[in-house]
Amino acid sequence: MSAPLVKLNNGLEIPAIGLGTWQSKSNEVTAAVEFALKEAGYRHIDCAWGYGNEKEVGDGIRASGVPRSDIFITSKLWGTYHSRVEECLDQTLANLGTDYLDLYLVHWPVPLNPKGNHPIFPLLPDGKRDVDHSWDLKDTWKQMEAMVQKGKVKSIGVSNFSQKKLDEILPTAEIIPVVNQLELHVYNPQHKLVEYLRSKDIVPEAYSPLGSAGSPLLSDETVLDIAKKHSLQAADVLVGYLLAKGMVVLPKSITPSRIASNLSGAVNASTKLESGDIEKLDGLAAAGKQKRFITPPWPVDLGFDHWPSLL
Numbered sequence: 001m002s003a004p005l006v007k008l009n010n011g012l013e014i015p016a017i018g019l020g021t022w023q024s025k026s027n028e029v030t031a032a033v034e035f036a037l038k039e040a041g042y043r044h045i046d047c048a049w050g051y052g053n054e055k056e057v058g059d060g061i062r063a064s065g066v067p068r069s070d071i072f073i074t075s076k077l078w079g080t081y082h083s084r085v086e087e088c089l090d091q092t093l094a095n096l097g098t099d100y101l102d103l104y105l106v107h108w109p110v111p112l113n114p115k116g117n118h119p120i121f122p123l124l125p126d127g128k129r130d131v132d133h134s135w136d137l138k139d140t141w142k143q144m145e146a147m148v149q150k151g152k153v154k155s156i157g158v159s160n161f162s163q164k165k166l167d168e169i170l171p172t173a174e175i176i177p178v179v180n181q182l183e184l185h186v187y188n189p190q191h192k193l194v195e196y197l198r199s200k201d202i203v204p205e206a207y208s209p210l211g212s213a214g215s216p217l218l219s220d221e222t223v224l225d226i227a228k229k230h231s232l233q234a235a236d237v238l239v240g241y242l243l244a245k246g247m248v249v250l251p252k253s254i255t256p257s258r259i260a261s262n263l264s265g266a267v268n269a270s271t272k273l274e275s276g277d278i279e280k281l282d283g284l285a286a287a288g289k290q291k292r293f294i295t296p297p298w299p300v301d302l303g304f305d306h307w308p309s310l311l
């Protein structure tokens with residue numbers, strides 16, 4: 001079983017299902033990546049410098065025996081490196097043991113103080129995260145574009161960018177981001193933002209498609225009813241729903257049976273779901289179930305709907 005391919009605005013293609021690696025422990029992620037590639041048919045791995053496990057992901061990629069050229073690898077620029085994009089990217093390339101990425105994303109539209117009191121999460125004396133307010137996102141994007149020109153990455157995109165944040169970089173961008181990786185699932189569908197991305201030919205990538213660890217989505221009544229009707233599992237419906245909407249979906253698991261079914265079951269579900277099912281799932285959040293699970297305490301207005309108010 002392989003995932004369908006989605007066309008990017010630069011003509012390249014991305015496998016519509018990628019294995020998530022956030023919170024996969026270093027001692028677990030190598031086997032998960034190896035299994036996903038070698039046994040389950042995955043050809044897309046979603047990584048980030050900030051996850052602290054890229055070396056072990058790279059070990060899994062090599063252990064799989066699947067040629068590098070057959071694998072779509074994404075990684076992300078961490079906040080303390082917005083003014084030093086190449087430095088962060090070079091660390092990622094060395095960690096993963098590759099000389100190029102298929103896709104490099106700005107992880108959050110939040111530049112952090114590169115000279116703060118911590119290399120990953122610098123804090124101010126009041127305990128708030130130490131944001132570099134003097135740094136302009138336009139300049140981060142310029143450095144991202146330079147990485148394409150240098151051949152270190154094939155495509156570039158963003159993550160966690162609202163329309164407001166995209167509008168800060170698009171007017172001066174020479175390369176339009178190919179994707180925007182966002183929290184997208186039945187409880188946080190962000191219909192308006194997704195429509196905006198479609199109008200700009202930016203592919204929405206769905207992170208936390210199952211609602212992340214300890215998710216209530218897997219026991220949602222509507223999801224379970226639809227799963228039962230088609231003899232599917234709840235997770236198949238959750239991932240298949242996003243696939244059917246033409247998104248790229250990034251389910252994370254370290255459990256072999258789940259890694260396998262999150263691809264094969266979801267592709268199967270995407271063909272079985274009927275328009276009435278999709279309509280019901282599309283309407284769950286508006287009917288009172290709207291919920292975000294990933295809301296780090298950035299002390300800046302990200303411009304998202306349904307984000308907790310700043311203190």
Ligand SMILES: NC(=O)c1ccc[n+]([C@@H]2O[C@H](COP(=O)([O-])OP(=O)(O)OC[C@H]3O[C@@H](n4cnc5c(N)ncnc54)[C@H](OP(=O)(O)O)[C@@H]3O)[C@@H](O)[C@H]2O)c1
Nearest residue numbers: 020021022207208209210211212213235251252253254255
């Ligand atoms: N750009 C960003 O800021 C950002 C933020 C969050 C996530 N992401 C990306 O998106 C990926 C996915 O998001 P996520 O890790 O938050 O959450 P997720 O994929 O929605 O959920 C992962 C959780 O669901 C469990 N699970 C996986 N498959 C299952 C199945 N078939 N049935 C029941 N439970 C299942 C996993 O457990 P086991 O692993 O124990 O099987 C894990 O606890 C991340 O790993 C990362 O690559 C990006």
